[in-house]
Structure formats: structure tokens, C-alpha cells
Amino acid sequence: MRVVYNEQMGELGDLLGEMAGLAGTAMERSTRALLEADLALAEQVIDEHEKITELGAICEEKAFQLLALQGPVAGDLRAVVSGIQIVADIDRMGALALHIAKATRRRHPNHVLPDEVKGYFAEMGRIAVALGAATREILETRDPARAARLHHEDEAMDDLHRHLFTVLMDREWEHGVAAAVDVTLLGRYYERFADHAVEVGRRVIFLVTGKLPTEEEIRQLVEKVDSLTVYPESH
């Protein structure tokens, strides 16, 4: 029973990792489409979005079967339930990438972003893609230290997001209200994408340690990890 459980739980982790990979790819493409006003690429993200939703349904079904057929208890039970909760977060990450692609399509052939803020979005996109890849890695390896470090990347995202707002709020902003509205929503999509990645990390820590960490505990864990000089780069 235990062997079957472990095997099926491993499969669920891999499927969730694959789902996170798709969300990361969607984010990478929708960011590129946004920065280059690339309609074909935006359409690709839109067309392929369903794959993420479908994989989410498969993950949920797999988790149901695990619960129904293996009847896991204690930590095992929590792990499966966490898996179900993680599906919702990754599903949302995919939806946020989709929103970005749709904004690009809506304004095409115009660029959504004034040149002045493109650098911010290139960087937010880079962090989001890194978070997507890290989420995938964490789901496949269940490394709680790596999960805790998602927090770092999220803080970089929050900083960028805050700076973006100071640019918007500046009296010198000369691109009008319509562009400001677009930039506001797009900035929010990137920030929320990062939040969901952090939430997945928090759930993986829970899954491994059996305890859902507070933000403060994550910070402490990060500091502890960072103070280890031998911390392997590959993690």
C-alpha cells in the first residue's frame, strides 16, 4: 500500500510540476508578446491555455483517486490535500499569463506599454518566469529550503511593482489615463503570479514539514539557508 501511495504521490508531484511548467512557459511567452506586440505569440498563449486547465483537472482527479483508493492518513493525507490546493494556485498563474496575452491582443498593432515602463515589465517577466521554473522544481523535488527562497524573488517583484507605481503616479507621466490603466492591471497580474508561486512554496513546506509556515517563519528559514556558505548552487 505504502509503495503504491509513494509512487502515485510522486506522479501527482510530477503532474503538478508539469502544470507549473506550462504556466511558466505561458508567462514567458505572454511577456515576450507584450514587450514586442507580437500577436502570433499572444494568440499561442491564448490557444494553449486550455492545456493548463485540463492538466489541473487531471491532477485533481489523480488526487481524488489517491484519497479514495489509498485512504492515506496523517502526513500523507495532508500531502494529497495540499496537492489539490496547489492546483488552484497554478491554475490561477496560468489565467494571469492569459490576461497578459489578451491585453496584447486587444491593443494590437499598438504596443500596450509605453517605452518608459518596458524595462519594469521585462524584469517582472524575468522574475515571474524564474518563479514558474522554481515552482516546478519545488513540486518535483519537495525541497523546503528552495521553497522558502521563493520569498526572495517575490520581494524583488514587490519592489519592482512599487517602483512602477511611483512612475505612474509621477506628474511627468505623459502617456495618458488609458495607458496608465493598462499598466496598472498588467503590473497587478505579475505581482499576483508571484504571490501564487509563493503560496505553492508555502504549501510544499507544509507538505514536507507538516506545518504551514507564517511569513515570519519563512523569513527565518530563508536567513538560515542563506547563512550556510556550503549551500549548493543547484538548489
Place this chain on the structure above:
Amino acid sequence: MRVVYNEQMGELGDLLGEMAGLAGTAMERSTRALLEADLALAEQVIDEHEKITELGAICEEKAFQLLALQGPVAGDLRAVVSGIQIVADIDRMGALALHIAKATRRRHPNHVLPDEVKGYFAEMGRIAVALGAATREILETRDPARAARLHHEDEAMDDLHRHLFTVLMDREWEHGVAAAVDVTLLGRYYERFADHAVEVGRRVIFLVTGKLPTEEEIRQLVEKVDSLTVYPESH
């Protein structure tokens, strides 16, 4: 076993309903605080937000116990898992009400909203509060027909949200970019609140019928319900 399960499932439904009630109350107060620049009321929403999170943790724990001790199968199992997923949606509804309260606090003693758009927010707030109350009712009664009708209210919200954007995008907008950014984000919070309420409804339909409805199926169910002239008003 079955009696104990039904009793505990009923308790979980009531707790989730209570949680939705708290989110609805938070939304009612944060909307009033927003419209009247009422700092004390905004602070109350912020101070009491933790109650929603705490109740969410209690709901999750209750669901875990149900899974661990009752070992439900088939439809019962799906119902408990739906309960866990619903916690995340209501938790988010509470967080969105919190964001609105924080925006009010941030701009105090100034009003966040130009008078021109206050009517939109009064109406979006009214719909959000109605959705919160309906969510509570649905969780307590598990009435799938009522759950399907959440869709109606969500469509009204989407219409308002769209109109709000035409006001913002109008060349005549004379309140500057900073106000436009606030209005954009606040509008999004109301729209997302409604989306989460609809998602709860969708999960309740699933819980009762064993099938997660598509948007099209919800629409058909709504039409069927609306065509019944004897449909009781109390639902």
C-alpha cells in the same frame, strides 16, 4: 458512521457559511468606508480580517478530521474536498475586502474616489454584498439552483466593471492618473470578489450533483430555473 458524517458535514457547511458571512460583512463595511472616507470603519475591517483567516484554518482542520476519521468515499469524499477548495475562495474574498479598506486608509482624509464614479462603486458594492449573502445561503442550504443564479449577479458586476472602464478611458476624465490607478485596482477587487463567489457556487453545484458545470451549463440551468413561474421568491 453515516450519521456522524452527515452531522460533521453539516457543521463544515455552517462554518463555511459563517466564513462567507464574515467576508460579506467586511465587503459591506469596506464599501461604506470607501464611499464615505470613513477611517474608523476601514480600520475595523482591517482589524477584524484575521477572524476570516482563522475561521478558514478551522474549516480546513475540520475537513481534515472528516477525511481522516470518517474516511468518506465517492460523493462524500468529493464534498469534503470541495469544502477545502471553497475555503481558499472565501479567504480571497476577505482579502479583497481588506484591500479596499486599506485603500481608504491610505488616502484618508481624502476620498479615494472622484464623485463621478461613486455611483458605480455603490452599485458594485451592493452586488458584492448580495453575492456574499447568497454564498452564505448556498453553503448552508446546498441549493444548486440558487448557486447557478449567482451567475446573474456576476454578469451585472461585469457590466458595471466594463462601464467603469469606459468612464476611465473617456477623454473627459479630469481626475488625473493617480485617481485612475486607484479606480482601476478597486474596480478589479470588486470584480474578483464576484468571481470567487461564482466559483463557490460552481463548487456547491459539483458537491450536490457530482459534476463541475461549465459556464454554458450554468447558463442553461439558470434559464431553466428562470422559466419556472412558480419559482419561490425566497430562494
